[in-house]
Amino acid sequence: MIPRIERVRGVLERLGAASFLVSNAVNVRWLTGFESSNAALIVRGDAALVLTDGRYAEAAGEVEGVETIRAERELLDDIGSRLGELAEAPVAFESDHVTVAGYEALGADGTELIPAKGVVLALRAVKDEQELDAIRRAARIGEEAFTRLAGEPFVGRTEAELAWTMERFLHEEGADGPSFATIVASGPNAALPHHHPGPRRIGSGETVIVDAGAQVDGYCSDCTRTFATGPLPDELRRAYAVCRSAQASALGAVRAGASGRDVDAIARGEIEESRLAPVLHGLGHGVGLEVHENPRLSDKSPDVLAARNVVTVEPGVYLAGRGGVRIEDLAIVTDDGTEVLTPFTKDLLTLE
Numbered sequence: 516m517i518p519r520i521e522r523v524r525g526v527l528e529r530l531g532a533a534s535f536l537v538s539n540a541v542n543v544r545w546l547t548g549f550e551s552s553n554a555a556l557i558v559r560g561d562a563a564l565v566l567t568d569g570r571y572a573e574a575a576g577e578v579e580g581v582e583t584i585r586a587e588r589e590l591l592d593d594i595g596s597r598l599g600e601l602a603e604a605p606v607a608f609e610s611d612h613v614t615v616a617g618y619e620a621l622g623a624d625g626t627e628l629i630p631a632k633g634v635v636l637a638l639r640a641v642k643d644e645q646e647l648d649a650i651r652r653a654a655r656i657g658e659e660a661f662t663r664l665a666g667e668p669f670v671g672r673t674e675a676e677l678a679w680t681m682e683r684f685l686h687e688e689g690a691d692g693p694s695f696a697t698i699v700a701s702g703p704n705a706a707l708p709h710h711h712p713g714p715r716r717i718g719s720g721e722t723v724i725v726d727a728g729a730q731v732d733g734y735c736s737d738c739t740r741t742f743a744t745g746p747l748p749d750e751l752r753r754a755y756a757v758c759r760s761a762q763a764s765a766l767g768a769v770r771a772g773a774s775g776r777d778v779d780a781i782a783r784g785e786i787e788e789s790r791l792a793p794v795l796h797g798l799g800h801g802v803g804l805e806v807h808e809n810p811r812l813s814d815k816s817p818d819v820l821a822a823r824n825v826v827t828v829e830p831g832v833y834l835a836g837r838g839g840v841r842i843e844d845l846a847i848v849t850d851d852g853t854e855v856l857t858p859f860t861k862d863l864l865t866l867e
């Protein structure tokens with residue numbers, strides 16, 4: 516049997532379930548290697564069933580270690596009408612993925628359902644060597660793209676143009692694609708953490724945040740650097756210094772056994788102590804097949820870091836209406852620290 520599916524079987528008793536229905540397509544891919552926009556997986560004690568419609572049935576049939584069941588395009592409706600035949604009850608399901616309508620559909624034949632939240636996501640958080648290798652390759656591509664971008668002129672170009680240039684570099688360096696839409700935020704827009712790059716032309720004497728990542732074999736990288744386009748106002752220079760110090764302190768605390776909440780508190784405390792600006796987001800997040808996954812580094816995180824987690828460490832200092840700074844590294848958690856995958860300089864580069 517597929518080893519990752521065996522890990523799901525290993526949690527059935529704890530859940531009080533005899534079967535597990537996986538409906539999140541990313542989780543199906545992680546467990547089986549089968550990629551589809553419309554597929555589900557039923558894990559029983561004696562078998563694993565991939566259910567998908569006719570568009571994907573032939574491809575699903577090539578997956579070793581699972582049985583393929585052809586289903587209707589309205590997948591949950593079809594599964595719910597015969598869940599008692601497909602799975603041994605009670606059946607755990609991904610309650611953080613299934614909608615209320617989906618839950619009603621799954622209960623159509625009266626099979627007992629057990630809501631289970633974050634089960635596969637928790638398993639995905641600890642990467643194997645194949646996954647880590649893909650993420651390392653994605654990060655190296657991102658590094659090359661940032662190096663090329665640092666040789667480009669910034670002033671006078673639009674944010675959208677610079678974002679497109681960064682994505683072109685990612686492709687040219689070997690990425691399957693960007694792992695998310697590249698963020699370029701300049702001037703006052705740099706005070707908006709998730710700004711969408713637009714027609715604003717980059718000016719002199721301001722900060723420019725570039726947040727980008729590559730995707731390789733489905734796995735993501737994520738890195739942010741902040742650049743200057745000339746001498747900065749004193750408060751922006753101070754914001755950069757505070758952000759860099761907070762990022763270094765928090766990154767130094769990342770290791771197996773550390774809590775996401777405690778690591779976040781290190782950076783949060785330094786930024787709050789500076790009195791420059793309120794903290795607008797958590798310190799970081801896990802990265803894998805998705806660019807945002809477990810574990811979380813935030814003031815509300817329940818997560819404890821484990822070896823072979825992959826996390827971002829990305830504090831930001833945002834001065835409303837004036838500019839902002841974010842510095843982000845991607846790192847593999849180890850027993851005694853981190854393997855940082857994003858070595859591009861964190862010195863403040865001036866690109867005019």
